[in-house]
Structures are given as structure tokens and as C-alpha cells.
Amino acid sequence: MLPINNEKEQEQETDETLMQRYALGDFAAFEQLYQRHKGGLYRYFLRQLGNHALAEDLFQDIWSKVISQAPKYQIKAKFSTWLYTLAQHKLIDHIRHIKVVERVIEAPSSESKESEPSWQSQGVNELTPHLQLEKSHASAALKTCIQGLPLVQKDCFLLKEEAGLSVDVIAQILGANYEACKSRLRYAYENLRQCISHKIGQLTL
Amino acid sequence: MTEVDKNQQAEQQKISDLYATLKQEQPTAELDQRILDLAKQQVASRESALKTKAQILSVDKRSWRRWQWPLSIAASILFVSVIFIDQTSKFMPGSVILAPQEINELMPDSAKSSIARDSNNNANLNSEAKEQPEVLGLSINDGAGDELTSTVVEDKHAQLQGEQTALAKQAVREKQQLTERTLVEKQKRESTAVGESQTQLVLLEIETLQQRLSIKQAQLVILQQQEGVKLRPDSLRENNIARFSLNTLKLKELKTQVSELQDTLFAQMNAYKQQVLDWQASDELLSLLSREQQQLWLNSR
Numbered sequence: 001m002l003p004i005n006n007e008k009e010q011e012q013e014t015d016e017t018l019m020q021r022y023a024l025g026d027f028a029a030f031e032q033l034y035q036r037h038k039g040g041l042y043r044y045f046l047r048q049l050g051n052h053a054l055a056e057d058l059f060q061d062i063w064s065k066v067i068s069q070a071p072k073y074q075i076k077a078k079f080s081t082w083l084y085t086l087a088q089h090k091l092i093d094h095i096r097h098i099k100v101v102e103r104v105i106e107a108p109s110s111e112s113k114e115s116e117p118s119w120q121s122q123g124v125n126e127l128t129p130h131l132q133l134e135k136s137h138a139s140a141a142l143k144t145c146i147q148g149l150p151l152v153q154k155d156c157f158l159l160k161e162e163a164g165l166s167v168d169v170i171a172q173i174l175g176a177n178y179e180a181c182k183s184r185l186r187y188a189y190e191n192l193r194q195c196i197s198h199k200i201g202q203l204t205l
Numbered sequence: 206m207t208e209v210d211k212n213q214q215a216e217q218q219k220i221s222d223l224y225a226t227l228k229q230e231q232p233t234a235e236l237d238q239r240i241l242d243l244a245k246q247q248v249a250s251r252e253s254a255l256k257t258k259a260q261i262l263s264v265d266k267r268s269w270r271r272w273q274w275p276l277s278i279a280a281s282i283l284f285v286s287v288i289f290i291d292q293t294s295k296f297m298p299g300s301v302i303l304a305p306q307e308i309n310e311l312m313p314d315s316a317k318s319s320i321a322r323d324s325n326n327n328a329n330l331n332s333e334a335k336e337q338p339e340v341l342g343l344s345i346n347d348g349a350g351d352e353l354t355s356t357v358v359e360d361k362h363a364q365l366q367g368e369q370t371a372l373a374k375q376a377v378r379e380k381q382q383l384t385e386r387t388l389v390e391k392q393k394r395e396s397t398a399v400g401e402s403q404t405q406l407v408l409l410e411i412e413t414l415q416q417r418l419s420i421k422q423a424q425l426v427i428l429q430q431q432e433g434v435k436l437r438p439d440s441l442r443e444n445n446i447a448r449f450s451l452n453t454l455k456l457k458e459l460k461t462q463v464s465e466l467q468d469t470l471f472a473q474m475n476a477y478k479q480q481v482l483d484w485q486a487s488d489e490l491l492s493l494l495s496r497e498q499q500q501l502w503l504n505s506r
Contacts, residue, residue, distance in 0.1 A: 022244070022248075025248050025251060025252055026248075027244060027245050027248050030241075030244045030248075031241065031244075034237075034240065034241065034244075038231065038232055038237065039229060039230075039231050042230060042231060042232045043229070043230055046230055056232060056233070056236055059232055059236070060236060060239065060240060063240045063243075063244075064240075064243060067240075067243055067244050067247050068247070070247070071251065138223055139223060139226050139227045139228075142220070142223050142224060142227065143227065161221060161224050161225075186213070189213075189216065189217045189220055190216075192220050193216050193219075193220060196220075196223075
């Protein structure tokens with residue numbers, strides 16, 4: 001009975017507790033924390049950048065930062081909020097660095113522009129008819145559509161889907177107000193729905 | 206929630222479900238290992254740093270703890286001693302504290318005998334008191350004479366007490382006189398030592414003056430001889446006039462110096478004679494004085 005209880009306790013342990021244990025020198029706590037968040041964070045970078053190598057670079061940078069800042073870690077917010085705030089800042093820095101921000105961020109500066117996704121400029125004829133019909137290709141369409149979303153919408157969408165964060169936490173991470181963030185999220189879903197419909201027809205999955 | 210909202214939520218849920226079916230990409234095993242190694246390394250380095258720090262702290266603590274009590278006790282003792290010595294020297298200046306044994310040694314024989322007598326009297330007091338009625342022809346068992354007996358005993362007792370008190374006072378007085386005498390002798394000895402050293406200084410001064418005076422007088426004689434040579438008629442030339450006047454000045458100055466030295470020497474000799482009454486000045490010393498001074502010295506003797 002005792003080992004089962006221990007396992008349960010370990011499962012119930014919060015991210016914050018694990019981080020504190022790691023700060024005190026418990027390596028196993030870090031392993032557990034890493035296992036919990038590695039997938040979501042990696043995919044957050046991958047879906048944002050669409051490049052495995054870049055995603056791996058940024059992913060490693062973030063975990064290095066988590067490791068080095070562990071002794072100073074204080075529970076002021078949820079660990080995931082802190083982790084994704086670091087990730088988002090890293091991403092913005094990276095985008096600014098490679099000057100992609102000029103192409104991606106400047107265009108959707110207002111809400112009206114945000115609602116206009118980049119895939120609308122793409123030709124519908126790019127997708128073959130059999131892909132549109134294939135149910136298995138719906139997810140591929142979604143991937144493409146995510147890539148076509150404006151950065152702020154993509155940020156909101158990925159933080160919600162990958163990290164499972166609530167709107168207020170996303171707003172906190174992005175430094176935006178709650179309503180703006182909610183609006184961005186709504187536009188993101190709407191744009192994705194339209195994009196998929198364009199590619200594969202009515203979304204009936 | 207409106208119908209529109211419900212539809213919107215349903216659409217969002219469909220997209221979320223579709224998103225969930227996407228391939229769940231993961232970082233490579235190599236990347237995982239790299240990050241985990243980094244985390245492990247960080248823990249190890251932090252632990253070693255903490256250990257080193259703890260060791261340094263414990264060493265510091267141990268060395269201080271080892272000497273904490275001895276040092277504080279030593280400091281306290283030193284502090285109390287300094288205060289005690291300081292206060293003692295302030296409030297007990299130059300008092301003579303004699304041990305009982307020393308007092309006994311210094312005490313005159315009469316005082317010793319009186320003290321001995323006191324003790325004997327004390328010892329015999331009760332027995333004498335008992336014997337007195339019998340001496341006076343009274344019986345202790347005589348009921349009528351009880352009152353008289355007690356009165357006589359009390360009188361005798363008072364008389365003896367008075368004698369004892371007088372003797373004790375005399376002994377104390379003698380002791381005080383003795384102590385005072387001892388102190389006076391001590392002071393005398395000290396003043397004699399000071400006087401001797403002063404006398405020595407005066408004597409040294411006299412010797413120095415004697416030497417200086419001898420030299421000056423010798424110079425004076427030489428200069429006078431030179432003057433005698435120059436005063437010859439053949440030496441009275443114009444080119445010698447200047448030198449002549451210069452030598453005259455020198456001669457005068459030298460005479461003044463000799464006179465001053467003679468006065469000082471005479472004064473010192475008189476001072477020394479007051480200190481050492483039986484002192485006889487040597488002929489050599491007397492010859493350095495002027496004739497008048499020599500005459501005065503001889504007359505004073």
C-alpha cells in the first residue's frame with residue numbers, strides 16, 4: 001500500500017513544489033518536472049517557428065535558464081506561467097533578432113488586421129482536391145493553418161492548446177489585457193476554422 | 206450563454222479536438238539527455254559549493270568557540286584587577302600597615318609587660334572576685350552579707366577595668382609613638398639620601414669650576430706675559446697698536462670671566478660647607494679664589 005501512496009503523492013505534487021525540491025538539490029524532482037512540460041514547450045516553439053533545429057535551440061535555452069535560476073526561484077505564480085513567460089520572451093527576442101518580426105508582427109498591429117489571416121492570400125488551388133476530402137489530412141491542414149495565423153493569435157492559441165493555460169494567465173504572459181487576449185483567441189479559432197474549410201471543406205470532424 | 210456563443214464554443218472544441226489528434230512531437234532523446242545532464246551538474250556544483258561554505262563556517266566557529274571562555278575569563282580577571290589596584294592606590298596613600306608580628310617586635314618592653322599584665326588580670330578576675338569576700342572576712346554562704354559581697358565585687362571589678370583601660374590606652378599610645386618614630390626615621394633616611402646626592406652634585410660642580418678657573422687663570426697669566434713683552438719700547442710701533450688694543454680687550458674679558466668663576470666657586474663651596482660641616486677645602490682649591498675670598502673662607506672656618 002505504501003508504494004502506491006507514494007506514487008500518488010508524487011503525482012499530486014505541484015510543479016512549484018518540484019521546482020523547490022530541485023532548488024534544494026533533488027535531481028529526481030527536476031526529472032519529473034521536465035517530463036511534465038517538455039512536450040508542450042517543445043511543440044510551442046515548433047509550431048511557432050516551424051523548424052525543428054530552431055525549436056530545439058530555444059527549448060534548450062529555456063531549460064538552461066530554469067536550471068540556473070532554480071536557487072532564486074520563489075513561488076509568485078504557477079510554474080507553467082513562469083515557464084511560458086520565459087518561452088514567449090525568448091521567442092520574441094529570437095524573432096526580433098532574425099528580423100522576421102518585420103514581416104510577421106507589423107502587419108497585424110490592430111485587431112481588424114489581426115483577424116485577417118495570411119493564408120487568405122494563399123491560393124486555394126494549392127491544395128489538391130483529394131487532400132481536402134481525406135479526413136486524415138485535416139490535421140495537416142490545421143498545421144498549415146496554424147502556421148498562417150498572425151503571431152499574436154498563434155501565441156494565444158498555442159498557449160491554450162499546448163500549455164492548457166486559461167485566458168487570464170495567457171494575458172499575463174503576453175502582457176495584454178484579458179479582453180484583448182480573449183478576442184485574439186476567438187479570432188484565432190475563427191481563422192483556423194475558415195482556413196480548414198477553405199482547404200478541406202466543411203469541418204465535420 | 207447565447208446560441209451564437211454555444212455554436213462558437215462547439216466550433217472551438219472541434220478545432221481543439223482536431224489539434225489533439227496532431228502528432229505529438231517531442232524533443233530528441235539526445236536533447237533530453239543534454240538538459241538532464243546540465244541539471245545534474247548544477248545540483249552537484251551547488252552541493253559542493255554549499256559543503257565548502259559549511260566547512261569554512263564550521264572551522265571559523267570551532268576556532269572561536271575553543272577560545273571563547275578562557276579569553277572572556279582572562280579579560281574579566283584583568284579588568285577587576287586593574288580597577289582594584291587603581292582604587293587601592295587612590296584611597297590608601299602611603300599608609301604603613303604593620304603585621305601583628307611586626308608590631309610585637311617594634312613594641313617597647315614596657316608595653317609588652319603591660320599587655321601581659323592585662324591578660325593575667327583578665328584570667329584572674331573571676332577567681333579574685335570569688336576570693337575577695339573571704340579576704341574581707343565575709344562568707345559566701347552568709348545570707349545577710351550577700352548584698353555587700355556583690356557590691357565589693359563590683360567595685361573591685363570596676364577598679365580593675367579602669368586599670369585595664371588605662372594600660373590599654375598607654376599601650377596604644379606607645380604603639381602610635383613607635384610608628385611615628387619609625388616613619389620619621391624613614392623620612393630622615395630618605396632626605397639624607399637626597400641630601401647626599403645633592404652634595405655630590407655640588408662637589409662635581411666645584412670640581413668643574415675648579416678646572417675651568419685653572420684654565421682661565423693660566424690663559425690670563427700667558428696673556429699678561431705677552432702684554433709685558435709688547436710693552437717694551439722697541440715694540441711700540443704703529444703696526445702693533447691695533448693688536449695691542451685687541452689683546453687688552455681680551456685680557457679684560459678674561460679677567461671678568463675669572464672673577465665670575467671665582468664668585469660662583471666661592472658660593473658653591475659655601476653651600477657645600479653648609480651640607481658637610483666638617484669639610485676642609487684643599488689648598489689647591491683655595492688658591493683659585495681671590496685673596497679677599499680666601500680671607501673670608503679662613504675667617505668663617
